Amino acid sequence: MSNAKSLEQLEQTQDFIRRHIGPSPAQVSDMLSALEVSSVEELVGQTVPAGIRLEQPLTVGESRTEVETLSYLKSVASKNKVFKSYIGQGYHPTHVPHVILRNVLENPGWYTAYTPYQPEIAQGRLESLLNFQTMTLDLTGLDLASASLLDESTAAAEAMGLAKRVSKAKKANAFFIADDVHTQTIDVVSTRAEQFGFEIIVGKAADAVNHEIFGALFQYPSTTGEVVDITDLIAGVQSKKAIACVAADIMSLLLLKAPGKLGADVVLGSAQRFGVPMGYGGPHAAFFATRDAYKRSLPGRIIGVSKDRLGNDALRMAMQTREQHIRRDKANSNICTAQVLLANMAAFYAVYHGPQGLKTIAQRIHRFADILAAGLQAKGVSLKHNTWFDTLTVVSDSKADVIARALASGVNFATNRDGEYSIAVSETTTRADVAQLFDIVLGEGHGLSVDAIAADIENNGSTSIPASLERDDEVLTHPNFNSYHSETEMLRYIKRLENKDLALNHSMISLGSCTMKLNATAEMIPITWPEFSNLHPFCPLDQAQGYQIMMGELHDWLVNITGYDAVSLQPNSGAQGEYAGLIAIRKYHESRGDAHRNVCLIPSSAHGTNPASAQMASMKIVVVDCDKNGNVDMADLKAKAEAVAENLSCIMITYPSTHGVYEETIREICDIIHQHGGQVYMDGANMNAQVGVTSPGFIGSDVSHLNLHKTFCIPHGGGGPGVGPIGVKSHLAPFMPNHSIINVPGTNESNGAVSAAPYGSASILPISWAYITMMGSEGLKQATEMAIVNANYLTHELSKHFPILYRGRNNRVAHECIVDLRPLKELSGITEMDVAKRLQDYGFHSPTMSFPVAGTLMIEPTESESKVEIDRFIEAMVSIKSEIDKVISGEWSIENNPLVFAPHTQGDVLGNEWDRAYDRFYAAFPVPSVAKNKFWPTVTRIDDVYGDRNLVCSCPPVETYRD
Incomplete structure (x- = not known):
């Protein structure tokens, strides 16, 4: 029985791993056979340089089941104290309309799109x-x-x-x-x-x-x-x-x-x-x-x-x-x-309430502020201002007593000014809340009646908004803000828009460098728990103990995974992480009397954010060439590092490279930079090909940002949210971001913030926490290994039809590959854009187009796509190749073929006229598998030039809808 029980426990702990990783054991075997290797370990050994392989396994713990994970996290979340927040300062309690909560925030059709x-x-x-x-x-x-x-x-x-x-x-x-x-x-x-x-x-x-x-x-x-x-x-x-x-x-x-x-x-x-x-x-x-x-x-x-x-x-x-x-x-x-996801929520909030509904909410908030002010002033309380919208600041010599009563009542005020405290009412404030606020500020027995004060204001009017500043123009007059105020209509509007978008709940999004992997439902559930979602970022730390526990565990795991010594969770995007990491480097040099070190070396293949971030840190950028194989040109690196040695600040390098290979010279690159007094910034965009196999700290890097929305499963949200924490070696740790309101331990007090909140986008950190918890040390390594397997299988199959631009050791790629379409373009006139648009007819989002090399597609299948889906994508690419061949042979002209007319909408295919060289049915259903799950683009190829020459960036006028 004991053996049977342990086997059952093993199966349960492995359950999430096998659900996150797409290929079944049989599919893995088939892919390995195609690659002519006997095991995953053999393939990884052929792919990753032995000198950077981790000597010890990760120590983030064993995999936990979804039930165990959510149960434990709920117990952690319960340690947060959700007080009524009147702190304001840019953050307010709000009611999330349930139709938006369920159908947008909790809907993968919205949160998994790119x-x-x-x-x-x-x-x-x-x-x-x-x-x-x-x-x-x-x-x-x-x-x-x-x-x-x-x-x-x-x-x-x-x-x-x-x-x-x-x-x-x-x-x-x-x-x-x-x-x-x-x-x-x-x-x-x-x-x-x-x-x-x-x-x-x-x-x-x-x-x-x-x-x-x-x-x-x-x-x-x-x-x-x-x-x-x-x-x-x-x-x-x-x-x-x-x-x-x-x-x-x-x-x-x-x-x-x-x-x-x-x-x-x-x-x-x-x-x-x-x-x-x-x-x-x-x-x-x-x-x-x-x-x-x-x-x-x-x-x-x-x-x-x-x-x-x-x-x-x-x-x-x-x-x-x-x-x-x-x-x-x-x-x-x-x-x-x-x-994007949050902008969409805010936009839908405005659509749902409409102009009158929003004005009613604003008037209600302002009326409660008026009532509170009138009551306090009637009892001799001194207010700092005689105008306000929602926030009252009290000047008081009994501040400490009031704050003590507030905390005892489960209420937070803003208290960061001597002799003053502020009370900001919100959409969620009720009459009972205002009565409680009177009790807190005045003590019980004050004799004030909310209803009586409200009636008095109604009779005598309010002067708390100057008459000259009262809004007198119409807003939100467009039909979109005046048509969907019932839940039925709103639900259908949200669904109608969702149906126009391809997201991960429809098909693989094979974007190289962007890692569109599974965002598991169990990972997403905690972000809407009130214990996480309803805390103000400036609440007292003792009210956020659950957050501190969760973020502390995530910090320690990321330290273990990256090989660094400390992590800052403040940067709220990958770009902010780059910026924060470069600031740490700059401040480190300044602390050593090397403020003149301002040159940043960047390989020519780097992400565009790298030079943009270096410029924001006022660094001088020197570009390092890449060789014909896409690797950093070592001779050029050595020459330029030596030439700028006196002023060398750092290098920004991505690993595996932006070209999708594990460069053999990465440790030597780090050594060269260090020899000349610089620091190594390793871009974390491709960290998903390192976890459990190698690490930036082990390789020799000093700082990296991590794209939690790539490697660690926070969804892309249609173009955001993201989180970009930085990991650093100990000598850079004191120079990570701090915050002027909530001090971040371990950083210099003089350090500034890079994001508005001390812990950035804290409410989505449970996603990455849950992913690491449920994968455990073994699962995280398996994810990296399977990313390598899937990418190499995809590369092997596509190489039979297209040239692959770069490969690493033993002719292998890392986690992505670059398909070179330039030779076909020369023969046919068909562009990479045509291929990208034609893929939409097959039900796929295009891979990354023309980056890092113009005229190419960079493809990354990730570990969470099954062989079935990868084969479906391969089938689409091979079919498109056959279409290009027909253009090359002259069967179709360059002006009349399915690629240049792609994508095909229902209206296009079902139109009265059809003068194409190919069949209508073939336009929409080029291979049989498409018919099983057809995704219809809702517009045909868009004219970019027209849009820029005729810039219209608000909803089209009503006449457009009448037409």
Whole structure:
């Protein structure tokens, strides 16, 4: 019996591993046979250099079952104390409409989709993002909006960067921040300014005009709640040829005059309180709007309206040439992710409630603030301001007693100013809550009646919003915000958009470098638990003990997995992680008297974020050549490292390489950099080919960022959320990000923040925690091994039909391969774009196109795809090759073939006219397997040039819908 029981336990602990890893044992055997090896170990031995193989296994523990994992994590989460939060400062409790919670946040059709670089199969999410942009434009009163940024504070830092680029005050090097801006925003912007060499001046808002500046930032309403007309402040800044930026509360803009109407050049803020949980800090979508004149300097992505091949309106990402992956160190920003999933939630929140519903919510919030203020003032309590939207700041000599009563009642106030505390009411505040607040501030027996005060305000009116600042224009007039207010209609609208998008719940997304693996349901469940989702990021640490336990375990596991000594969880994207890692390197050099070390070596094959991040850290970039096999050219590296040795700061290198091979010289590369006094930054994009087999710390790197949304299963969310923590060796640990409100242990107090919240996007960290827990040491290694097996099998089969551009030792690839389409293009005229679009007809998202080499496809199957799905993809690619062959042979002309007309919509195939050289049925169902699970693109090939020449970045006018 004991043996039977242990066998049962073994089967249970292995259960999640076998469900995460796609191929069955029989399929693995078949793939190994095709590769002519006898075991997975033999293949890994042929692929990974022996000198970097880990000598000891990982020690993250044994695999746990889904039931064990969720049970344990629930017990950890229960250690969090979910107090009523009145802290405000950019974070507020909110009601997530259940129709959005279930059908967007918890729906893999929304959270597993990729960034909409293939717009024909992303029209649903693009429409939702266009709603987000339209909402932003209406509320801010400006001309052009992005499709979201990472958080409010980093959006403010991006505003500073835009201001420097476009300001005509060219000699100015200072940026002014009003001292009533959120503390965390001052922190993040100051950190960014330090890297750029800008001077930051923090002072009273009225003092902005007394300085030579290129830009200024104001908060509207202020962090302590005051509502002030900033029209003259904005005009004063602009009179100095500087750019006026305003950080605004999105809910207040339903009642307050739009900052754009006050003259602002840039308006930004957080969309969190539009139906997104606080989640101990994130992820949340920031909104960002500016003037049309500054469109080419706008950071982040813009969704624009264009036309498809048949003349239908179609959406796409506009002006992509501004993005870091193309412009590299000349890009506006190093941002490589937006917060798409959260922007979609905020947009749907606005669609569901509509303009009147949103205004009602805002009025209710403001009315409760009025009631609270009137009651407190009636009892002699002194308020700092006589205007407000939702936040009251009390000036008190009994602050300690009040805070003690609040904590005893399960209530949090903002307390980070001497002699003052603030109370921010929210959408979730009730009459009973206001009565409780009276009890806390005044003590029991105060005799106040909420209803009586409310009636008095109703009779006499309110002056807490100045009449000159009351909003008097219509907002959200587009039909999308006025049509879906019943749950039935909203449910169908969400579903209609979801059906237009291809996500992982339909088919493999084989994007090289982006690792679109399984996001298991059990990993996703904890993020909506109130114990994780309802905590304010600035609550007292004793209320977040569950978070501290979970994050502490995740930290220790990542240390073990990476071979580093410490990890910062603050960066909330891979790009932010790169930035944070480079800051650590820069501060380390400065601490040793080597502030002059500012040269960053970057291989020519690097991700576009690498040079963009190095530029943001004010480093001088020197590009290192690659040899004909795609490896770093060692002779060129040695020569350039020696030439810049005096000023060498670091190298940024990806491993396995961006070309998909384990470079044999990686340890030598690290040694060369160290010999010349530099640090090694290893990009974590391909960490999923290292876990359990090797590690950056073991190889010799000093710092890496980890894409938790790639290797560690946080979903891509349609282009965000992501998390990009950094791992560092001990000598860099003191230089990791800190935070001005919640101190991060182990870092220097003077270190600035890179994200608004101390632990970044904390609410999605349970996803990676659960993945590591359920995989355990053995499963994590198996995932890496199977990624290698799947990639090599795919490469082996495709190599029979296409040239493979780079291979490593023993003719093997790592976790991805690059198919070279250039020879076929020369023979046929068919481009890599044609192949990418034709794959949509086969039900597949294109692999990574023209990166890192133009005219190629970089393909990564990941470990969680079965051989059946990989074979289906191979079948599609082989079929497409046969179609190209027909063009080469002359059977089809270059102007008339299924590739150049791809993708084919239902309307295209069923149209009255058909003058193609191929059959209608073949256009839609090129191989029999497609008919079993047909995905129909909803628009044909989109005209990128038209969209950029006719830039429209808000919902099309009503007339379009009538047509």
